Amino acid sequence: MLTAGPTLRVPTDTWEFVIVTEAGQRHRWDWKQLMALPSERPTVDLHCVTKWSKLQTRWQGVSLDVLFEGVDTAADYAMVHSYGGYTTNLPYEDLLNGQAWIVHQFDGEDLTPEHGGPARLLVPHLYLWKSAKWVRGITLMDEDEPGFWESAGYHDYGDPWREQRYQGD
Amino acid sequence: MEFFSDDFTDGNALAGPLREIFAVDMTEATGRCVSCGDEGPVAGMKVYAHAPGLVARCPSCQQVLMRLVRGPGSAWLDLRGTMSLRIPMPAE
Numbered sequence: 001m002l003t004a005g006p007t008l009r010v011p012t013d014t015w016e017f018v019i020v021t022e023a024g025q026r027h028r029w030d031w032k033q034l035m036a037l038p039s040e041r042p043t044v045d046l047h048c049v050t051k052w053s054k055l056q057t058r059w060q061g062v063s064l065d066v067l068f069e070g071v072d073t074a075a076d077y078a079m080v081h082s083y084g085g086y087t088t089n090l091p092y093e094d095l096l097n098g099q100a101w102i103v104h105q106f107d108g109e110d111l112t113p114e115h116g117g118p119a120r121l122l123v124p125h126l127y128l129w130k131s132a133k134w135v136r137g138i139t140l141m142d143e144d145e146p147g148f149w150e151s152a153g154y155h156d157y158g159d160p161w162r163e164q165r166y167q168g169d
Numbered sequence: 170m171e172f173f174s175d176d177f178t179d180g181n182a183l184a185g186p187l188r189e190i191f192a193v194d195m196t197e198a199t200g201r202c203v204s205c206g207d208e209g210p211v212a213g214m215k216v217y218a219h220a221p222g223l224v225a226r227c228p229s230c231q232q233v234l235m236r237l238v239r240g241p242g243s244a245w246l247d248l249r250g251t252m253s254l255r256i257p258m259p260a261e
Protein backbone atom coordinates (compact mmCIF):
# COMPACT_ATOMS: atom_id res chain seq x y z
CA MET A 1 0.00 0.00 0.00
CA LEU A 2 2.93 2.33 0.56
CA THR A 3 4.56 2.72 -2.81
CA ALA A 4 5.00 5.56 -5.26
CA GLY A 5 5.61 3.30 -8.24
CA PRO A 6 6.55 -0.14 -9.42
CA THR A 7 8.95 -2.29 -7.41
CA LEU A 8 12.51 -1.88 -8.69
CA ARG A 9 14.96 -4.72 -9.04
CA VAL A 10 18.49 -3.35 -8.71
CA PRO A 11 21.24 -5.99 -9.05
CA THR A 12 24.03 -5.67 -6.49
CA ASP A 13 26.76 -5.97 -9.15
CA THR A 14 25.74 -2.62 -10.64
CA TRP A 15 24.51 -1.05 -7.39
CA GLU A 16 26.29 2.04 -6.13
CA PHE A 17 25.84 4.57 -3.39
CA VAL A 18 27.16 8.08 -3.96
CA ILE A 19 27.41 11.02 -1.59
CA VAL A 20 27.86 14.37 -3.35
CA THR A 21 28.83 17.35 -1.22
CA GLU A 22 27.64 20.93 -1.72
CA ALA A 23 31.05 21.57 -3.32
CA GLY A 24 30.48 18.75 -5.82
CA GLN A 25 32.89 16.25 -4.28
CA ARG A 26 31.79 12.64 -4.87
CA HIS A 27 32.23 9.71 -2.49
CA ARG A 28 31.24 6.38 -4.02
CA TRP A 29 30.75 2.88 -2.67
CA ASP A 30 29.90 -0.25 -4.62
CA TRP A 31 28.13 -3.21 -3.03
CA LYS A 32 31.36 -5.00 -2.00
CA GLN A 33 32.70 -1.85 -0.39
CA LEU A 34 29.46 -1.32 1.51
CA MET A 35 29.50 -4.90 2.79
CA ALA A 36 33.10 -4.47 3.98
CA LEU A 37 32.15 -1.59 6.28
CA PRO A 38 31.31 -2.21 9.94
CA SER A 39 27.59 -2.85 10.30
CA GLU A 40 25.08 -2.39 13.10
CA ARG A 41 21.83 -4.15 14.01
CA PRO A 42 19.36 -1.48 15.01
CA THR A 43 15.97 -2.51 16.44
CA VAL A 44 13.60 0.39 15.92
CA ASP A 45 9.94 1.44 15.83
CA LEU A 46 8.53 2.60 12.47
CA HIS A 47 5.83 5.21 12.04
CA CYS A 48 3.77 5.44 8.88
CA VAL A 49 1.98 8.62 7.86
CA THR A 50 -1.26 6.62 7.64
CA LYS A 51 -1.19 6.32 11.45
CA TRP A 52 0.00 2.77 11.99
CA SER A 53 3.26 2.02 13.76
CA LYS A 54 5.32 -1.15 13.71
CA LEU A 55 7.29 -1.69 16.89
CA GLN A 56 10.64 -3.40 17.39
CA THR A 57 11.65 -4.03 13.77
CA ARG A 58 15.11 -5.59 13.34
CA TRP A 59 17.50 -4.34 10.67
CA GLN A 60 21.15 -4.64 9.72
CA GLY A 61 23.16 -2.03 7.89
CA VAL A 62 25.85 0.63 7.88
CA SER A 63 25.46 3.74 9.99
CA LEU A 64 25.58 6.97 8.03
CA ASP A 65 28.10 8.17 10.63
CA VAL A 66 30.50 5.67 9.02
CA LEU A 67 29.71 6.78 5.47
CA PHE A 68 30.04 10.49 6.30
CA GLU A 69 33.31 10.00 8.25
CA GLY A 70 35.59 11.18 5.45
CA VAL A 71 33.13 13.64 3.91
CA ASP A 72 34.08 17.30 4.19
CA THR A 73 30.89 19.34 4.39
CA ALA A 74 29.27 22.31 6.07
CA ALA A 75 25.87 21.67 4.48
CA ASP A 76 22.66 21.98 6.47
CA TYR A 77 20.37 19.86 4.27
CA ALA A 78 20.39 16.59 2.40
CA MET A 79 18.42 15.18 -0.53
CA VAL A 80 18.15 11.40 -0.61
CA HIS A 81 17.92 9.87 -4.09
CA SER A 82 16.58 6.46 -5.04
CA TYR A 83 16.75 4.26 -8.10
CA GLY A 84 13.53 5.00 -9.98
CA GLY A 85 13.67 8.73 -9.29
CA TYR A 86 12.18 9.01 -5.79
CA THR A 87 13.64 11.76 -3.61
CA THR A 88 13.16 12.91 -0.02
CA ASN A 89 14.76 15.79 1.88
CA LEU A 90 15.84 16.16 5.48
CA PRO A 91 18.26 18.17 7.60
CA TYR A 92 21.83 16.81 7.37
CA GLU A 93 22.06 16.51 11.16
CA ASP A 94 19.14 14.05 11.15
CA LEU A 95 21.40 11.60 9.29
CA LEU A 96 24.11 11.66 11.97
CA ASN A 97 24.70 10.53 15.57
CA GLY A 98 23.26 7.04 15.29
CA GLN A 99 19.94 8.18 13.80
CA ALA A 100 20.20 6.76 10.26
CA TRP A 101 21.49 3.70 8.42
CA ILE A 102 21.80 2.23 4.93
CA VAL A 103 20.19 -1.13 5.71
CA HIS A 104 20.44 -4.32 3.64
CA GLN A 105 18.84 -6.87 5.98
CA PHE A 106 15.44 -7.03 7.62
CA ASP A 107 14.59 -9.61 10.26
CA GLY A 108 17.79 -11.55 9.52
CA GLU A 109 17.13 -11.82 5.77
CA ASP A 110 18.45 -9.91 2.77
CA LEU A 111 16.18 -6.98 2.03
CA THR A 112 13.79 -7.97 -0.78
CA PRO A 113 13.02 -5.56 -3.66
CA GLU A 114 9.50 -5.16 -2.23
CA HIS A 115 11.03 -3.88 1.00
CA GLY A 116 13.39 -1.54 -0.85
CA GLY A 117 16.34 -3.89 -1.33
CA PRO A 118 19.10 -4.35 -1.99
CA ALA A 119 19.48 -1.33 0.32
CA ARG A 120 17.27 1.40 1.71
CA LEU A 121 17.68 4.33 4.02
CA LEU A 122 16.41 3.79 7.57
CA VAL A 123 15.70 6.98 9.49
CA PRO A 124 13.15 5.76 12.03
CA HIS A 125 12.71 8.97 14.04
CA LEU A 126 10.92 10.50 11.02
CA TYR A 127 7.83 9.27 9.16
CA LEU A 128 8.52 6.26 6.97
CA TRP A 129 8.34 8.11 3.64
CA LYS A 130 11.74 9.59 4.60
CA SER A 131 13.25 6.06 4.77
CA ALA A 132 13.75 5.88 1.01
CA LYS A 133 13.63 2.46 -0.59
CA TRP A 134 16.19 1.49 -3.31
CA VAL A 135 18.50 4.23 -2.09
CA ARG A 136 21.33 5.23 -4.44
CA GLY A 137 22.78 8.39 -2.98
CA ILE A 138 22.64 11.56 -0.94
CA THR A 139 23.26 15.09 -2.18
CA LEU A 140 24.25 17.67 0.43
CA MET A 141 22.78 21.16 0.06
CA ASP A 142 23.17 24.60 1.63
CA GLU A 143 19.46 25.34 1.11
CA ASP A 144 16.49 23.10 1.81
CA GLU A 145 14.62 21.72 -1.19
CA PRO A 146 11.45 19.61 -1.20
CA GLY A 147 11.56 15.98 -2.30
CA PHE A 148 8.97 13.84 -4.09
CA TRP A 149 6.20 14.00 -1.46
CA GLU A 150 7.38 17.13 0.30
CA SER A 151 6.64 19.11 -2.88
CA ALA A 152 3.08 17.74 -2.99
CA GLY A 153 1.70 18.46 0.47
CA TYR A 154 3.61 16.18 2.82
CA HIS A 155 5.36 17.89 5.71
CA ASP A 156 8.93 19.08 5.07
CA TYR A 157 10.32 17.45 8.25
CA GLY A 158 7.84 14.71 9.21
CA ASP A 159 8.22 14.23 12.97
CA PRO A 160 5.76 11.48 14.01
CA TRP A 161 5.72 12.68 17.63
CA ARG A 162 4.44 16.08 16.52
CA GLU A 163 2.19 14.42 13.87
CA GLN A 164 3.80 16.45 11.08
CA ARG A 165 1.98 14.81 8.18
CA TYR A 166 1.05 17.75 5.98
CA GLN A 167 2.47 21.16 5.17
CA GLY A 168 1.34 23.46 7.94
CA ASP A 169 1.02 20.70 10.59
CA MET B 170 5.22 -6.17 6.69
CA GLU B 171 2.59 -5.24 4.17
CA PHE B 172 3.58 -1.69 3.41
CA PHE B 173 5.06 -2.31 -0.01
CA SER B 174 3.40 -3.77 -3.05
CA ASP B 175 3.17 -3.52 -6.78
CA ASP B 176 -0.54 -2.92 -6.61
CA PHE B 177 -1.82 -0.12 -8.75
CA THR B 178 -5.18 0.63 -10.24
CA ASP B 179 -6.22 2.58 -13.31
CA GLY B 180 -6.97 6.29 -13.38
CA ASN B 181 -10.63 5.79 -12.48
CA ALA B 182 -9.35 5.81 -8.89
CA LEU B 183 -8.80 9.54 -9.44
CA ALA B 184 -12.46 10.22 -10.27
CA GLY B 185 -13.71 11.01 -6.76
CA PRO B 186 -10.69 12.99 -5.49
CA LEU B 187 -10.51 15.03 -8.73
CA ARG B 188 -14.25 15.64 -8.92
CA GLU B 189 -13.97 17.19 -5.47
CA ILE B 190 -11.52 19.76 -6.85
CA PHE B 191 -12.68 20.29 -10.43
CA ALA B 192 -16.36 19.54 -10.05
CA VAL B 193 -16.38 17.69 -13.38
CA ASP B 194 -15.35 14.11 -14.12
CA MET B 195 -11.67 14.59 -14.95
CA THR B 196 -11.06 10.95 -15.86
CA GLU B 197 -12.38 11.71 -19.37
CA ALA B 198 -9.84 14.50 -19.81
CA THR B 199 -6.87 13.80 -22.09
CA GLY B 200 -3.42 14.40 -20.65
CA ARG B 201 -0.12 14.84 -22.47
CA CYS B 202 3.04 13.48 -20.78
CA VAL B 203 5.92 15.96 -20.35
CA SER B 204 8.43 13.15 -20.53
CA CYS B 205 7.42 11.20 -23.66
CA GLY B 206 4.70 13.34 -25.23
CA ASP B 207 2.14 10.53 -25.36
CA GLU B 208 -1.49 11.50 -24.99
CA GLY B 209 -4.14 9.50 -23.20
CA PRO B 210 -7.18 9.71 -20.97
CA VAL B 211 -6.73 10.29 -17.24
CA ALA B 212 -8.60 6.99 -16.74
CA GLY B 213 -5.72 5.23 -18.52
CA MET B 214 -3.01 6.40 -16.10
CA LYS B 215 -1.36 3.88 -13.75
CA VAL B 216 -2.26 4.93 -10.23
CA TYR B 217 -0.23 3.92 -7.18
CA ALA B 218 -1.82 4.56 -3.79
CA HIS B 219 0.60 5.84 -1.17
CA ALA B 220 -2.03 6.97 1.30
CA PRO B 221 -2.71 9.84 1.89
CA GLY B 222 -1.34 10.46 -1.61
CA LEU B 223 -1.93 9.12 -5.11
CA VAL B 224 0.76 8.90 -7.79
CA ALA B 225 -0.41 8.65 -11.40
CA ARG B 226 2.20 7.42 -13.88
CA CYS B 227 2.33 7.46 -17.67
CA PRO B 228 1.34 4.05 -19.06
CA SER B 229 3.94 4.53 -21.85
CA CYS B 230 7.06 5.72 -20.01
CA GLN B 231 6.24 5.28 -16.29
CA GLN B 232 7.11 8.89 -15.46
CA VAL B 233 5.00 10.67 -12.84
CA LEU B 234 2.13 12.62 -14.40
CA MET B 235 0.24 13.64 -11.28
CA ARG B 236 0.55 13.66 -7.49
CA LEU B 237 -2.58 14.18 -5.44
CA VAL B 238 -2.47 14.43 -1.65
CA ARG B 239 -5.65 14.81 0.38
CA GLY B 240 -5.16 16.20 3.89
CA PRO B 241 -7.89 16.95 6.39
CA GLY B 242 -8.29 20.61 5.34
CA SER B 243 -6.45 20.83 2.01
CA ALA B 244 -5.70 18.94 -1.16
CA TRP B 245 -2.43 19.29 -3.09
CA LEU B 246 -2.36 18.61 -6.82
CA ASP B 247 1.03 18.45 -8.55
CA LEU B 248 0.72 18.32 -12.33
CA ARG B 249 4.29 19.13 -13.35
CA GLY B 250 4.58 15.84 -15.26
CA THR B 251 1.53 16.70 -17.35
CA MET B 252 2.09 19.14 -20.20
CA SER B 253 -1.61 19.78 -20.73
CA LEU B 254 -5.05 18.44 -19.93
CA ARG B 255 -7.77 18.63 -22.56
CA ILE B 256 -11.06 18.62 -20.67
CA PRO B 257 -14.30 17.83 -22.51
CA MET B 258 -16.79 20.68 -22.02
CA PRO B 259 -20.38 21.26 -23.12
CA ALA B 260 -20.52 23.21 -26.40
CA GLU B 261 -21.08 26.92 -25.88
Ligand SMILES: [Zn+2]
Binds near residue numbers: 205206228
Ligand atom coordinates in the same frame (compact mmCIF):
# COMPACT_ATOMS: atom_id res chain seq x y z
ZN1 LIG C 1 5.17 9.32 -20.81
